[in-house]
Amino acid sequence: MDELFVICRTVEIEDGEATGFVLMKAEEGGDAAPWPILITRKGNNFYGFENACPHEGTRLDTNPGSFMDEENNFIECGRHHAQFDIDTGECFIGPCQGARLTPIKLVIDDGDVCVTGVMLADA
Template structure:
């Protein structure tokens, strides 16, 4: 059975917007590894990615939760203006063109947005 973690409610993210979260994953020795991620919503569809540009490894949001371009149609790196497809995370313009963000399996269950198959730690959990 695949573990599902509820991250937030669908209505917490307006359509055509994205929201970042700082989660924590469990490392191989049980240690806590900070895991910045973001979720983008398009109507009933949601996509989730690690908040880590493929070319420099930095976060995309230059201001908190600012992941979308001006038209609200693509993801954007606030530092370099690189553009990424919403549904694939593939960079179509910018220094990492052709590379892709790391996607996270996500589903919507009873209006809860859930991550699937990841081993998350609760804050302060040992």
């Protein structure tokens, strides 16, 4: 089984919102690189995505930590305002319409939100 890396408690992610984290990913050769991600919540379901707009590859939160549109319904890219579903990561409007945020495999373990399927560097 893949190793689990605890990111936060489930109660730290508000329903219908997105929270960002910058993890350190272990690269081949032993180097570590920052890996910005976001975790969203819809009811009791949690979704993880890389924090990179499929349009230009830049972070979605031009204001750090600000991921949502004005009505707080969708993930929004702060640059060109592409909007993405919070559960599928699919872009339904904007320059990358039809593309998706890169999903991250999450596991909920005893009230913790964990990422798995990647190798993180020691902090």
